[in-house]
Amino acid sequence: MKPRLTTLGDSFTQGHGDDPLCGGWTARLAELLGVAGGRTRNLGAFGATTQDVVERQLAAALVNKAPMIGLNVGVNDLISDYEPDRFRRNVELIxxxxxxxxxxxxxxxxxxxxxxxxxxxxxxxxxxxRFTEANDVVRAATGRHGVLLLDIARDPHWLTPELWSDDDLHPSPSGHRHFAERMAELLAGAAGTSAHTGRWAG
Incomplete structure (x- = not known):
């Protein structure tokens, strides 16, 4: 069955820090958008960098390409494996x-x-x-490629401790829920639908 929603990325996309029964922001977003069970594909992997997405996830996302595709990756580049030109090149390529x-x-x-x-x-x-530089790269790339951007770097609500798990690296269940809700609103605004119903059902 062709997926309606595919997501790529690192542990944030994978759902680390959320209640295992909730499945991270990808599953929460699918529910908000009315995407039927079994029609969501989450390719996120713990520790993934932008290079990992290029090498291991991108081709898979193009198989039976979903009409809605989300990406959240880059933090592992910024904290442990940062090379500015490679990061920029990978973001543009993805x-x-x-x-x-x-x-x-x-x-x-x-x-x-x-x-x-x-x-x-x-x-x-x-x-x-590095985070400041990377956010500028992402903002510019999304503009060039017509990609929707949720600019959480400029959202002071992400300074709220309750949005983070005990490791201070991954969102808590509240963080995953907040991200899914804000992304649903962004997608709904772009599609001209309610955040809880519309074009993504089925």
Whole structure:
């Protein structure tokens, strides 16, 4: 059965930090949009970088390509494997490959992860500058490729401790729910439908 919603990315997409019965923001978003069970494909993998998405997830997402595709990846690049040119190239490649006629692609910027606040000052400043740079890359790439962007980096609500799990790296169940709800609103606005019903049902 062809999926109606496919998501790619890292542990955030995979659903880490959420209640296992809820399935992370992908499953929560599918429910909000009325996507029937069994028609969601989550390719997210713990520890994935943008390079992993290029090498291991992108081709799979194009098989029986869903009309709605979400991406959330990059934090692992920024905190452990950052090479600016490669990051920019990968973001452009992923979004450019996924975008196309009859396809709605969506992604998000990177929020202020609480764990960063506990880093030594010099490294905290370095990682913070990487997040700022990466968010500018994502904003520019989404504009070029017609990809919907949820700019959570500019949403102060993501500073709320309840949105984060105990490891301060992954969203809590409340964080996954909040992300799904905001993304549903963004998609609904783009589609001209209610956030809880509409074109994605079936």
């Amino acid at each position: 979004l450019g490959t996924l975008a196309g006629p009859n396809t709605t692609v969506f992604t998000a910027t990177y929020p202020p992860i609480p764990r960063i606040a506990a880093l030594p000052p010099a490294f905290r400043e370095l990682v913070g500058s």
